[in-house]
């Protein structure tokens with residue numbers, strides 16, 4: 777597979793997207809950008825029967841890979857893990873002869889139920905979101921990708937529609953910034 781470093785692949789993993797508020801607002805905002813391919817995992821693979829070739833092709837042909845999901849038990853919903861396990865294979869994503877993902881950027885875009893201040897040593901959840909996302913960070917590094925500072929939308933249920941729209945705009949701006957820095961090869 778020939779690699780490219782332009783365009784955004786937005787991999788969405790939400791098991792109940794029809795009831796989503798935060799992720800729906802984020803997706804709507806992302807759709808307004810040029811060159812975004814939406815890869816809706818639960819829509820495509822409700823039975824977890826992932827088309828590995830198709831997913832590898834999508835990864836290889838985009839430069840900014842976004843993993844968008846609601847935080848479930850301090851991690852991603854199950855299908856995103858299955859997707860990583862089946863698609864990010866030795867010989868494709870990592871290993872001596874691999875390199876399909878090299879130089880691409882990985883962004884995790886996460887919504888949480890809990891508020892920002894609870895993701896702290898002294899808070900209920902004790903660790904920061906960056907700490908909970910370490911497995912994704914190190915996965916990116918193992919595959920010679922650039923790791924972007926995660927986008928986090930906190931306290932989804934506590935935000936009214938206007939606040940949610942503000943967060944969605946912040947998300948779109950972040951995607952725009954990152955995708956232009958991917959294309960000119962800078963950070």
Ligand SMILES: Cc1cc2nc3c(=O)[nH]c(=O)nc-3n(C[C@H](O)[C@H](O)[C@H](O)COP(=O)(O)O)c2cc1C
Pocket residue numbers: 795796797798799800845846847848849850851887888889890891932933
């Ligand atoms: C199974 C499950 C596990 C969850 N685990 C967490 C969690 O670990 N931390 C947290 O802040 N919120 C947690 N939540 C809340 C969701 O993250 C929150 O409802 C979601 O981000 C809101 O986005 P949405 O409106 O797009 O669904 C959980 C929700 C469910 C259903």
